[in-house]
Amino acid sequence: MENILETKDLSVSFGEHDVIKDVNLEIERGKLISIIGPNGAGKTTLFNLLSGQITSTKGEIYFKNENVTKLSVPLRARRGIGRSFQLTNIFPELTVLENIRLAIQSSSKDYYSIFPRLSALSRQQDEAKAYMKKCMLNGKEHVLAQDLAHGEKRKLELAMLLALKTELLLLDEPTAGISIEEIPAILEVIENIKKDGMYTIVLIEHKMEMVMHLSDILVVLFNGELLASGNPQEIIKDQRVQTAYLGGLHRESIKTG
Amino acid sequence: MRGLFHKVPLYWGLAIMLFMLLFPFVNDSRSMLILLTQIFIFAIFAMSFDILLGYTGIVSFGHCMFFGIGAYSTAIIFNHLEATLLNFMIGLAIGIILSALVSYIIGSLSLRLKSHFYAMLTLAVSQLFLVLAEKWRGLTHGGDGFTFSVPDVFKDRTSFYYITLISVAVVFILLKLFTESSTGKVLKAISQNEYRAEALGYKSLHYKLIASVTAGVAASFSGALYAVSLRFINTNVFSIEVTLDALLMTMIGGLGTLAGAIAGAGIIEFLRHYLSELAMTYPIFERWTIILGFLYIVVLLVFPSGLAGFIKRINLKNKRKMKKKGELQRVA
Ligand SMILES: Nc1ncnc2c1ncn2[C@@H]1O[C@H](COP(=O)(O)OP(=O)(O)OP(=O)(O)O)[C@@H](O)[C@H]1O
Ligand SMILES: [Mg+2]
Numbered sequence: 001m002e003n004i005l006e007t008k009d010l011s012v013s014f015g016e017h018d019v020i021k022d023v024n025l026e027i028e029r030g031k032l033i034s035i036i037g038p039n040g041a042g043k044t045t046l047f048n049l050l051s052g053q054i055t056s057t058k059g060e061i062y063f064k065n066e067n068v069t070k071l072s073v074p075l076r077a078r079r080g081i082g083r084s085f086q087l088t089n090i091f092p093e094l095t096v097l098e099n100i101r102l103a104i105q106s107s108s109k110d111y112y113s114i115f116p117r118l119s120a121l122s123r124q125q126d127e128a129k130a131y132m133k134k135c136m137l138n139g140k141e142h143v144l145a146q147d148l149a150h151g152e153k154r155k156l157e158l159a160m161l162l163a164l165k166t167e168l169l170l171l172d173e174p175t176a177g178i179s180i181e182e183i184p185a186i187l188e189v190i191e192n193i194k195k196d197g198m199y200t201i202v203l204i205e206h207k208m209e210m211v212m213h214l215s216d217i218l219v220v221l222f223n224g225e226l227l228a229s230g231n232p233q234e235i236i237k238d239q240r241v242q243t244a245y246l247g248g249l250h251r252e253s254i255k256t257g
Numbered sequence: 258m259r260g261l262f263h264k265v266p267l268y269w270g271l272a273i274m275l276f277m278l279l280f281p282f283v284n285d286s287r288s289m290l291i292l293l294t295q296i297f298i299f300a301i302f303a304m305s306f307d308i309l310l311g312y313t314g315i316v317s318f319g320h321c322m323f324f325g326i327g328a329y330s331t332a333i334i335f336n337h338l339e340a341t342l343l344n345f346m347i348g349l350a351i352g353i354i355l356s357a358l359v360s361y362i363i364g365s366l367s368l369r370l371k372s373h374f375y376a377m378l379t380l381a382v383s384q385l386f387l388v389l390a391e392k393w394r395g396l397t398h399g400g401d402g403f404t405f406s407v408p409d410v411f412k413d414r415t416s417f418y419y420i421t422l423i424s425v426a427v428v429f430i431l432l433k434l435f436t437e438s439s440t441g442k443v444l445k446a447i448s449q450n451e452y453r454a455e456a457l458g459y460k461s462l463h464y465k466l467i468a469s470v471t472a473g474v475a476a477s478f479s480g481a482l483y484a485v486s487l488r489f490i491n492t493n494v495f496s497i498e499v500t501l502d503a504l505l506m507t508m509i510g511g512l513g514t515l516a517g518a519i520a521g522a523g524i525i526e527f528l529r530h531y532l533s534e535l536a537m538t539y540p541i542f543e544r545w546t547i548i549l550g551f552l553y554i555v556v557l558l559v560f561p562s563g564l565a566g567f568i569k570r571i572n573l574k575n576k577r578k579m580k581k582k583g584e585l586q587r588v589a
Pocket of ligand 1: 014019037038039040041042043044045046086
């Protein structure tokens, strides 16, 4: 299988602080890859580099064999790199339907028309409903995004990514901050997306059962370095991973506990 | 629920339009017609400001410059050429092209930076225009300004009333279509979450530029009408009060509604008119700007989302009450 995304010696530093160090990542099309690592390992920063929110100090990013290292956020989005954010990131004062429609509008390349097109509107409406169904948001079309429950906001983000027709979904802790009862639904949505087979998913996640259940490939990031990557069952047994990541988890539990 | 919100204002709009069309037959008081004409002109100006602030979330402290550019372009043309409709069109076109250029340049210089850069740059450039108008006496006659004559259709108060009324209606419809278009939706999205809009593939700078130029062009049009209505111009059109008027009108009416901007223009101009009339008997009202200032504070405190937001809130409350009643009845 071909790689949809590759990074070559990707690095970034903030001042003296090297946050991502020479990361060489190869992501196969159609797979679900999970990135794990302790807090502050650089997972979100790696996503920011891939989607273009920050620019690397060294190294390259290839998406579908095209060098996208210098492209802006919107241009990478148009090429098919979509991401969700660790803190939910939606348009709060627009309805669910309007949020999704903005994504559809972008994927149908309707960027700059200055007169409303009614035909497009009703077509987009139908399309949006299909994505809502897939992400279990039925009946919420006219609810303002800010009035959704936290888990529903997460689902809305996923629906927007699908509507954007992204090929590569970068999901940054899609279960962060949502209640335990809402997690199975998110899990189911992600599973459904994966089952479709059209998408490559990179998932940042702390919940290990979920990671083990979903992933084809597991990548461990530690102190900005790629520590290990491969079959999840094997990776989790790796001694270095045990000390690094589980040590990190331990620190985390001390911090919160 | 939203469908209803969209329909009610349409009926209201048509009713108000009909009333305004018939008004000169009912009441042909000259001063009333002049006042209404003034309101229509400022309504266009306030709507242009609303596109910037209300729809896109861009703050401008120098919006008067486009008003002034439109006003001076028309005035200078009429000062040098004959008072014909064609020359009005030429003056209007010059003003619009100049405004589009200036707003484009200011926008591309500052809109990719943090939002207050645009605010500061517009303020600086508008002051530059003020100085230019004062110093370039050969063209502008400096601070004293000059009078000029205008085509007969503009001189006649009733026909000019209809011209401005139709102008408001046309500008309102065009801007409404614009805000309902794909581009308009993205503007709204950018004002709420620029970061997200970019991650959806929208180049936010382009959209802010579009908003900036659209606002500049519409403001220029209102400025041209303003100059024609006075048949006189001086550097006051570039004064900061003109920008503050636009701000006050859109804030009072409710940001991001266009109709609110029209209502705001009506309220402010009526107040200005009656307060300055009152000032003749009670000198305290000479300070009506202070009263407007107080009004501004009251608006911020009582109706933070303007008149339109207030009406929406009341509607929502009623609906919730009705819903509750329904639920209670079902329970009982
Ligand atoms: N813009 C920035 N400027 C300076 N330092 C930054 C910046 N962004 C991230 N960092 C630093 O980089 C390190 C990695 O942060 P990052 O958010 O990528 O971690 P993470 O792996 O996503 O952690 P978490 O699991 O808590 O989300 C942290 O030490 C953080 O303080
Ligand atoms: Mg993170």
